[in-house]
Amino acid sequence: MAKPAFFERAAGLAHLLRGSARPGRPIVAVTASAEALATAACAAFALNxxxxxxxxxxxxPIAKNLLDQIGDCLVIGEGRSVSTEAILAAEPAAAPKFSPPRGxxxxxxxxxxxxxxxxVVLTGAALAASAAASAKxxxxxxxxxxxxxxPLFHIGxxxxxxxxxxxxxxxxxHRGFDAERVHGALVEGRITHVSLTPTMLAQLLALQKPAPTGLRHALVxxxxxxxxxxxxxxxxGWPIQPTYGMSETCAQIATLPRLPPDWRTGKVGRPLxxxxxxxxxxxxxKVRGPMLMHGYANPEFSxxxxxxxxxxxxxxxxxxSPEGDLTILGRAxxxxxxxxxxxxxxxxxxxLAQCPGVQTVVVAGRPDPVWGEIVTAVFSGPAxxxxxxxxxxxxxxxxxxxRAAVRLDASPLLANGKPDRLKLRELARRRQPEAGLIG
Structure with missing residues (x-):
């Protein structure tokens, strides 16, 4: 199979960066372009x-704090001398071997x-171990x-x-998520695998179009x-596989091979x-294994x-469970x-997800002088x-x-498609005029 264009473009970008990048020090790619990020990743690996x-x-302030965590680095992409446009315009050449540093x-x-x-700092060895376990x-x-x-700037x-x-x-x-475009690609692009968030899956089902027949695995x-x-x-007809993971474990740590008839929210099966x-x-x-992170970043990469x-x-x-199956109950x-x-x-x-007219729902506590907290639902949908x-x-x-509810036209999401639970909890704790409240 021919390699995607970003592999060949990476050779030109590596040549462009060779005089500026330092082996072992990070190359930071600040861009929303998936093609540019993939090109930068291959180029960085070629430069060790x-x-x-x-x-x-x-x-x-958050971006600066992240850069402060890692110390000396080369930053490319938006607003930099090597811009997103320059990354995408890098001269194609023989693709370098895709080989992440072992460290x-x-x-x-x-x-x-x-x-x-x-x-989070992840080693090449951890990435390889994770990829091998995922492939099985x-x-x-x-x-x-x-x-x-x-988004490629999140581990998923x-x-x-x-x-x-x-x-x-x-x-x-794909840059971003558009349900029509994604469904079209799944049907016409001979796609065998896809990774989705529950919100993305809900939007695809809302199209009321047939499930892609060539799709073998849909990780959610x-x-x-x-x-x-x-x-x-x-x-x-969607080949659903509930999965669980995090940045600190190179993504997947447990994934069900298939959805059993008695499946309930949170069940993700045995660890990889x-x-x-x-x-x-x-x-x-708590988790451990060869796919575990090197640690959180510090300038010395200790x-x-x-x-x-x-x-x-x-x-x-x-x-x-006694058989070793994992069920996630929620955040501590x-x-x-x-x-x-x-x-x-x-x-x-x-x-609450079973209530007619509720499409997405998050539950949080609202401070209360009598009860300490009252259960509050923040939801979207026609209800x-x-x-x-x-x-x-x-x-x-x-x-x-x-005892209280707040209705939103759409649930706020993070860039990776997860619900922005900090924002939702903040909304739940406010006594807004449009919020329902019962004693």
């Missing part, structure tokens, strides 16, 4: 330098869904095509490049996948080959920052304490706040029942 793809829409190879910013983003659960092989419509998107390059498959790059992750949405997609999972005393998931005895302790509450820092009772938002979100709260009175047990 780590690549750091960075979202150009980050607020300036630090990729820096990736965490999503910042629960705080200020951190730069997704049967990725030479000649396959993986549609990359997630960038990992597709690594998986495809190491398996001899082809990464088909990045946020909790509602049970109803997953089953509706499976019944329509080589990965180990366990629980802390307070129920948080290993281990953010790790404890070889484990990475996540902020996700989880259950592990999002637990609502109402009247002394601990409530996991994911459990309530699962119930009104009164519709939702009335439905809850009949279908949701009292301890879990939302």
């Amino acid at each position: 330098a780590p690549i750091f793809p960075l979202d150009p829409h980050l607020p300036e 630090p190879a990729l820096l990736i910013a965490t999503s910042g869904s629960s705080g200020r983003p951190k730069a 659960i997704t049967s990725l092989r030479a000649g396959d095509r993986w549609l990359a419509c997630l 998107g960038f990992s597709i490049l690594i998986r495809c390059a190491l398996a001899g498959a082809e990464a088909m790059l 992750g990045g946020a909790a996948l509602p049970t109803e949405l997953a089953h509706r997609a499976a019944e329509a 080959e080589g990965a180990e999972i366990a629980l802390t005393d307070d129920g948080r998931l 290993p281990g920052d953010g790790l404890s005895d070889g484990w990475f302790v996540t902020n996700d509450l989880a259950e592990i 820092d999002e637990t609502i304490v109402s009247g002394g009772k601990k409530i996991h938002p994911a459990a309530v979100e699962f119930l 009104s706040t009164e519709d939702l709260l009335n439905w809850c009175r009949e279908h949701v047990a009292s301890p879990f029942r939302p």
Whole structure:
């Protein structure tokens, strides 16, 4: 199979950067162009330098903080002497071998869904281990095509490049997500694999078009996948695979090979080959294995920052069955304490997703002088706040029942398609005039 254009263009870009890049020091690519980011990554690897793809829409203080975390680096892309246009205009030549450095190879910013983003350092060895484990659960092989419509400056998107390059498959790059365009590509582009967020999947189903017949694997992750949405997609013929991962583990850490009939939100199956999972005393998931990060970034790239005895302790509450199957319950820092009772938002979100007229929903706590917090639903869809709260009175047990609701025309999302939970929690905590409220 012919290599994508960015491979050949990378040779010209590597030649252009050779006098400025320092082996072992990051090349930061600040651009929204997927083609430019892929070109920069291949060029950086050819120069034995780590690549750091960075979202150009980050607020300036956050972008500066991320650059401060990594120290000496070469920045290219928007607003730089080597611009996005210059990257895309690099003279094609014989494609360099795609071989990430064995040491630090990729820096990736965490999503910042629960705080200020951190730069994660991933080694070439970790990327290779992750890609190999992923290929087994997704049967990725030479000649396959993986549609990359997630941003490459997040691990869910960038990992597709690594998986495809190491398996001899082809990464088909899209800038941004447009449901019509993506569905057309899935049908006409001989696509075998795709990675989606639940919001993307919902938009594709809303088109009411047949599932692509050549698609073998549709990985859905990045946020909790509602049970109803997953089953509706499976019944329509989509090969759904709920998946779970994070920047600190090169993306996937667990993925179901298929959607079982009794599947429920949060179930993601056994860990990928080589990965180990366990629980802390307070129920948080911890992971270790060859795909684990080198550590959070520091100017010296010293290993281990953010790790404890070889484990990475996540902020996700989880259950592990006696058979080793993993279920994600929700974020530890999002637990609502109402009247002394601990409530996991994911459990309530699962119930509310079944309410007619609710398309997306996030649950958070609103401060209350009597109860400590009251369960609050922030949702989008044609239902009104009164519709939702009335439905809850009949279908949701009292301890879990939302006492307030905020309706949005559209749920705010991060660049990687995840719900912006910080913004949603902020909305939930406000007593807005349009919010429904019951005592």
